[in-house]
Amino acid sequence: MGHISIAALLLTSFIANSAYGYTSNDPVVKSMIDQGIKRLEKDLKTATHYPVGVFHSGGTGEHSLAGYAMMKLTHDPANPVVQRGIQSSLLFVRSMSGRDPGGANSKTVYSAAVATLLLAEVDKMKYRKELNSLESYFRRVQFRNGGYGYAGTQKGDVSQTQYAILALWTLDNAGIVIDYDGIAKTMQWLLRVQDISGAWPYQGIDPPGDARIRQTIEVGLSMAYAGGSALLIAADILQLWDAESEASLLKGMPRSVRLYEEGMENLAVRRPKFPVDKVRASIKDCDAYIAKHGDGHVAWPYYCIYTTERYESFREIAFNLPKNAPAKWYDEGVDFLKGKQANGGGWTGTSQFVTASTASSFAVLFLSRSTQHAIEQAAEGYLTGGQGLPGDTTKIRVEGSQIKGEPVAEAVTDLLDMLEGDDANSLEDKSLPENMKLATDPKARRAQLDRLERLVRGSSSWQARRVAARLLGQSDEIRVVPSLIFALDDQDTTVRTFARDGLRFISRKFEGFGMKIEPGEKQDYGEVRRAQRLWREWYLTMDPGYIFLAE
Template structure:
């Protein structure tokens, strides 16, 4: 066994890399986040190098004039370039030279509209409106002399030609971008387009380039799937409608879902990323961009068992020319600007963080009465946060806890009592204990769901202290984004450790969210949206989730027997909610164990009273809580003995900056060590350098944000900090709690601070 000095040396070396390693996670497929970011940077660099002096890019199609320039501009913006960057600004100036009649091309006008909407839509609103008007007029109608009304062909001047799925998908993308920029589109345009896609779908769920062709392809099936979603948002609503503030036919908002599911099933059974099924290597990158759009819009993380983004990213990283930074395909995708733009659109847009997992549960289909509820809420939050966010459907009974952890929020609703098997219930409990949050509502105020949900959470959280209770008027959720009160919309919640981990609405939210695209100004829709935003902001602390290539690793903290020479930490029991962050120490110790050099630690802390004789074997005793506390005389005497020269260290922090705990801890130290008050630990103290450099710790928004040294205080005995205290939270952060009201540090910074304190406590 290593000696204590060898253990300390290993720990010093291991924690030195914690700053970078704490945020990193292993990748399931053969691609990493860093590789994808490098590919995106190299692709952006290549495209910038190809820009011509007038701000344009050479067009792959001579008659499109601006098609490639619009596509490249959209790709650059999606990859993170700002509208005021020199290259994008020059491209937008170039595009503004051309109106729709100058272009007379469905592809070019749709792509130009998407570029304007992605850059500075408020400045180009009139141009976007003119483009939308051109696209509306170019749609093939029933009285035109060609078949397939609802579709588009290459231009208005070519309306004697039948339409096709490719032009139609891009026309819809342009119109959808116009709507998102604030330009209305005629309802009959959406309805007619939807009819086209429904009628042209094959019996197996796939689509061909033209309805009379039997040659179906993956690219056209992706086009059909995403077009069904787009034309189904604010265009078709099933039987559900608003009558003032009331929902008629509540919960019957699904429309056209059978064709959608058939398309999903076809893509799952024919899934490939190395080629465009049905068309080989032709339009491979066009297909991958379509796959990204289909997966994202439909809320699909897995087509069958295939993680479409991870596998597609692996394919693209492998395909990229390492020296030049470009992608190159066949035929028109032999134009490197085109292929590179499609690749960047897949990589950059497809990796968008997942905000909410919509939970599938039994009875069959009851979880999806309102298919656009979560989609619309996430869209509102995306606009508010000014960052693209996505959602996905997950079945908690068949998914892993790691799958659930890819989003910070799990949403559950329905009309009937929700049915989850034992594995699903266990996964939900583990998800919460790993930092997750559950949001639920009774669709249409269903009494059956209300009773069933209460029974479900009792099964998931059987302990008496974890009960659904009405949220009080002073709960931070009421002021997380909008100023609301329980009188506006009562909510219930469950407190677990540092935070509220479940928020439940016994009355409807989801049906109103489902109507948000169609009736955004309806007072009931506005209120439900505000409530949803407040819940999301409270649950996340307005912190962006990691992108899809950052895997949150589920930890298994099963009890283990202590072993000789391993580092152990004691957690002190007291009468003031002493165990609000039960996984704080295991998370910290797991990080110390997992990093290179693998420091020998005991994962689980030892819970004990100060008077426990075995305290002498624990160099660090941790004290945490959110309420006032006190110890009896025997406990205080034992702690004084523990802190005598050459003894142990007490480390304390106030859960989420709790004022009650802070005041109690200061009284505790004054009584424990009279005449030796706590003082700020100076910034040049070895504590701040002993492992990681703590000069740039990130504070949460509730603690003022920004980066600086942590605010630590302490008491020295014989030249050693025997007491170390933080009035800002560390313990809850170690559990990845990111509630809006939690005053403390981010997870990565909390790991560094706590690791330094652990190291310091072991030094002679």
């Protein structure tokens, strides 16, 4: 394993007062990426370093990595490099129940991680079964201490842990329910084994108490980036930055509210709380180490340069840093890769363990800012908006990340008193504003929702039930879904309509599960029962522990 000076990795020739300001759209960078793509295509039939026929060896992972890099850059699942990666990924998934002997030649966690990245990037629904199998694999192999590493040991490996966490982040963004408590456990382990210098070791030794100890196994710059990346990615999985994000502050809606996509089973799954200050403090210590040891040595420079891009991309979120601003680390990385690029395009690697295909994959992923784009891609499905939501769900349209309607803001405090009193029959739903706002204070909002749910389930006033169904449907609260399902067979046509449309809105399944309603025509109650059954099944994917009583 040859060591290369970080000054070589991050450009010895870089002059501090000469800022190049490269971006991934720079013509120089684009040309380098194009050459890297050509190298990946040229190496399509070149043998991998590790055998492909042995699932734990890493050969399938080499193919998956190249396929992932090609897919990220070309977005073409039919590309031969992508197709080869898909086939190797599927081969790995079919084989991963086999015995993993462990040891230094076992690359199973890496192979599982890059298979996850590729299959989710190509088609997260087509490969749903395989992605769920990979999620089960990561649950199964996590160590008791929270880390991941070589089979047959319980000594967490920081390098393998960062790839496992990256894969779990990918699965979470694909809508798959992962072990969120396990994520918190990994974060706790990473904080425990962080070296007193602020870096991380290759393999962590748990301290006897809460204080950090001096780690002894290959503490250095490469693992500083790896450990910091794993911690930042895990924090993003638990959505630690959401409460402070610009989107939340300006729009009033958390990231967990997304445009509904088929398969987003994890939308309403609760994620454990974790002290965000501890994460930021840890990363600041890591930053200090990186600043102090920038002229140190790193093994596996291409692996490290991709890890650097990952670390910096998630660090942008953690510290609310500007996106796409010229950065010294990126300038230095571009110039390092420019100096190492072979005449025929691509990169030749640093040793027999890193082939030209692997080196070129890491290089183009770095140059293209692939992690930053992955984060942006994951955010595209999130909806921003306020507590006030469109009243007429049959006219909903989505523009970018905004739900459009005709917003009107009104309080409901006095309205609830009227609905629960003798005056309910004097109130007609059509006289209400198109969009009324529930309370923003969580405690008051819960109380209002409780009252509305009681009304829609039990009020003898059809007017009260209409208003309650409409407001519940506008609330965008997943907790009211069972009450709206109950209201689907209300004897009043308008109540049924508000309940149906509210379910479609809250779930973001705008087509719903059928249930055509025609005023003045007899309702097909067979269709109602079918819709109720399907909505119950859907809700149980959001809240598996909920029990529907006989209604």
